[in-house]
Amino acid sequence: xxxxxxxxxxxxxxxxxxxxxxxxxxxxxxxxxxxxxxxxxxxxxxxxxxxxxxxxxxxxxxxxxxxxxxxxxxxxxxxxxxxxxxxxxxxxxxxxxxxxxxxxxxxxxxxxxxxx
Amino acid sequence: xxxxxxxxxxxxxxxxxxxxxxxxxxxxxxxxxxxxxxxxxxxxxxxxxxxxxxxxxxxxxxxxxxxxxxxxxxxxxxxxxxxxxxxxxxxxxxxxxxxxxxxxxxxxxxxxxx
Numbered sequence: 270x271x272x273x274x275x276x277x278x279x280x281x282x283x284x285x286x287x288x289x290x291x292x293x294x295x296x297x298x299x300x301x302x303x304x305x306x307x308x309x310x311x312x313x314x315x316x317x318x319x320x321x322x323x324x325x326x327x328x329x330x331x332x333x334x335x336x337x338x339x340x341x342x343x344x345x346x347x348x349x350x351x352x353x354x355x356x357x358x359x360x361x362x363x364x365x366x367x368x369x370x371x372x373x374x375x376x377x378x379x380x381x382x383x384x385x
Numbered sequence: 386x387x388x389x390x391x392x393x394x395x396x397x398x399x400x401x402x403x404x405x406x407x408x409x410x411x412x413x414x415x416x417x418x419x420x421x422x423x424x425x426x427x428x429x430x431x432x433x434x435x436x437x438x439x440x441x442x443x444x445x446x447x448x449x450x451x452x453x454x455x456x457x458x459x460x461x462x463x464x465x466x467x468x469x470x471x472x473x474x475x476x477x478x479x480x481x482x483x484x485x486x487x488x489x490x491x492x493x494x495x496x497x498x499x
Binding site: 302372 | 416418420425426427428429430433435441443473475477479481486487488490492493
């Protein structure tokens with residue numbers, strides 16, 4: 270069974286600085302997706318960025334980028350130029366596609382605080 | 386499109402009561418999911434469905450039942466509510482297929498069992 274681990278329950282970053290959130294996963298599959306979701310106090314789940322396992326190039330979305338290390342099964346999120354609005358819970362997620370059933374497995378989350 | 390809608394937004398149940406959480410999507414998505422999120426934790430999969438008439442258990446199915454009679458609706462039934470079922474419940478959907486990756490989430494239902 271696949272597992273997703275986020276070892277940082279909480280992180281803090283100064284406004285305008287850069288922060289990296291860690292995520293590791295375990296799987297025997299070769300084809301899968303990885304995601305980072307943001308959950309602000311409103312509880313709405315917002316997709317931040319995704320990475321296809323077959324792509325070597327790291328995904329980037331504006332100030333958000335990932336460091337995908339497939340062999341090490343590591344998938345970290347880097348937030349550059351942090352803003353107050355980035356404060357939220359961040360969840361790493363893995364999508365399996367065994368037998369055409371798309372199941373998502375979430376980590377326990379990292380609470381990000383942005384300091385003014 | 387309204388996306389994924391959930392009702393109710395909040396509910397308080399007494400131990401032993403039953404209720405149904407409603408979930409509807411208007412995007413013609415094939416796959417639908419129910420998750421629970423306990424305080425300070427990630428989402429855990431309760432049940433999922435790959436299409437009308439087909440459902441399967443997720444990680445934490447005990448105490449819950451689902452049905453999928455139409456593509457749009459995926460209700461979650463709680464029988465004999467217990468305090469351990471106090472949680473926030475999210476419904477989500479995707480179209481399906483290798484190019485369809487983003488889960489669309491509903492706003493959640495906060496359930497308290499006392």
